[in-house]
Amino acid sequence: MNAFVEGVRDILPAELRKRRAIYQTIREVFEANAYREVITPTLESLELYAGIEGLVDKSEMFKVVDDRGQILVLRPDLTMPIARLAASRFQDSPRPLKFSYLSSAFQSKNSQSLSLKEKTQAGVELIGSDSLESDLEMILLLIKTMQKVGVEEPLVDIGHADLINEIFADLKIAETEKKELRQLLAAKNKVGIKNYIKDIEVTEDAAEVLLRLPSLFGAPKKVVKELEKMPLSTETKDALKTLEKLFNKLEEFEALKYITFDPMLISRHGYYTGLIFKGYAKGYSNLLASGGRYDNLTEKFGVEEPAVGFALEIENLLDYLNRTENFSEDLEKRFLISYQQDKDFKLASELAEDLRNAGFVTEVYNGADSKYLDFQQVDFVINLEADNLELKQYGGASAKIERNQKEALEYLILNKIEEWE
Structure with missing residues (x-):
């Protein structure tokens, strides 16, 4: 079909x-x-x-x-x-x-x-x-x-x-x-106009105008x-x-x-x-x-x-x-957050929501490979480890942020991104 x-x-x-x-x-x-x-x-x-x-x-x-x-x-x-x-x-x-x-x-x-x-x-x-x-x-x-x-x-x-x-x-x-x-005039077809006016009745002035137009x-x-x-x-x-x-x-x-x-x-x-x-x-x-x-x-x-x-x-x-390529899109930065321990799913979800509220596109997903990251057009990857948060610029720099500053994580992430840019 x-x-x-x-x-x-x-x-x-x-x-x-x-x-x-x-x-x-x-x-x-x-x-x-x-x-x-x-x-x-x-x-x-x-x-x-x-x-x-x-x-x-x-x-x-x-x-x-x-x-x-x-x-x-x-x-x-x-x-x-x-x-x-x-x-x-x-x-x-x-x-x-x-x-x-x-x-x-x-x-x-x-x-x-x-x-x-x-x-x-x-x-x-x-x-x-x-x-x-x-x-x-x-x-x-x-x-x-x-x-x-x-x-x-x-x-x-x-x-x-x-x-x-x-x-x-x-x-x-x-x-x-x-x-x-x-149609002949719109196409600027001088030869076509010349041949066409031979077969219709027009004055010399009319022929002159039509051929010049x-x-x-x-x-x-x-x-x-x-x-x-x-x-x-x-x-x-x-x-x-x-x-x-x-x-x-x-x-x-x-x-x-x-x-x-x-x-x-x-x-x-x-x-x-x-x-x-x-x-x-x-x-x-x-x-x-x-x-x-x-x-x-x-x-x-x-x-x-x-x-x-x-x-x-x-x-x-x-x-x-x-x-x-003259039009420059002001695209939102896109984040992907992954986590290693099941208990960190809640923290990953809360951090994702904080980033969304700050105007970024964010998803929580474990096991993303490079094909997935390319397809989703991800800019930054965040991985929640046992003691640290690893922030990676996809294809670029990376940094470690301590997890004990939970309330300041969003600020620290955005501050680090600003440094890279």
Whole structure:
């Protein structure tokens, strides 16, 4: 029997310790910025995700049927449940709402988190504000969060949903032609674009714009200047001005060095209405975060209001940190206590409890060999002998402490460890 399911995985103790340390860091950043954590149900109604363009195809959702015949799905996305929560449970609450989450999402096909069917995301949503400052807050918070978890050189690639829509409107491209063109432009496929526009009706100006767009990405202000020289409408240039204001603000915060601008940046989520951004680390190709503005999403629940947010891809982030070893875990020291005489079991247990109360991980176990100590990641071994306590730094120094100072044993142990360090 094959008991393994492709696309899911066990999380073992060493990785879980690292995850918990990263989770704690992320939560501390979010909470310090006034984003309160919520947990939404793992099971949601299929109707919640119905009719949302570009969200997740129904064929990619995991579906179950409850005892009343209602079709439910394992949540494929974490933004939709937050939008539902805001429009229902917090309908009368003052705006803006600031929520954070750290949960799993499920998709049968997932290109963003190492092809896993179950992915972990940590993110924030700011609902009820359409200000430029809200967009700025999202970008700065993403940069700060990535830095806190060990991304030394974060990169945030910025685009704008309205910009590409306005450019297509300017060029008067038929709806049937837009989807493939978007993909070719996003892939910077100049040859593909050149061949494609031979078979569709576009003006010379439109052809010029389409052929130049794949080369326009990189330093934000430089790209903006190049776009302003192109034969684009007033509406398109207005969208550019909005982005330019954001770039100026980022420059004020000395954050523009982390930013690139890609006018053709697209997201697989079709609900974005304005700012779009993706987070990366220099030298690492997988996506670490994605986000943007989705001002029309809550309309599905009868309450139309602006919103912006982002989600970190935890599996990709862990993969990056494992490769770079940039994240330093503040791990608790781990002790193992053994004893030689049965009567010392009580003393061993009491000493173990004292060390636990002092913030250390401690177990009492006789007969541990080196394999066991390695597996349990033990730092210090304490052996209760007849007259002494032997303290060993696993793989290092050792010392003897007299047992007649029972009340001071914990102090003497910790004092000796401090000397070694």
